[in-house]
Amino acid sequence: MNGIHGIGGATPNIGLLSQSAVQQPAEANLQVKEKFQEFVAGTFYSQMLKALHKTHDKPAYFHGGQAEELFQSQMDQHVATELSKNHGASFSDPLFNTFQNQLKGIRPESSTQPPRAAAIPE
Template identity: 45%
Template structure:
């Protein structure tokens, strides 16, 4: 937001009002709730999907790292899920969040 020094008080106030987001009953903003919703939906869905995919693939005959690979594979999977959530979970979570919000509004 770029506020000009010569701008009137009413113009500055209207700019600030546009930047505010409404508070929900729990005290958090709608954006915070939406981010938490997106993170939960994305990590749950992508985490379950990646876990199921890993179960269908057996261990390779060669170049398997044993227990160490299994431990680090889980950490890598967690990073993959976080990246997938950040990049594409909103396409699924946004419509779900809108439906969730419709039920909460009077």
């Protein structure tokens, strides 16, 4: 018998192999999308929280000093991470789609159309 044999002499199921090959890029794409969302939305929310804390001064009597600043930094990081997981898709999805299109060599819709001539008032 000259067939292809897997481990222990069993013939591999080609359907399963091709199915896993198709699922693997989709799974990798999902992981990239999650990391993209984590980075884009996490950066946005962390910068937003940083700007929020700059809008008010430290209280004269109830400031916890360096420990409070460290805790506040860690809390902001946690809040930004949770916000990016739960609400980050609205920021990251359009950017991720543009990123994917650039990888595939697809130009944005707006650049494929020639610019319109401005109307000249008479």
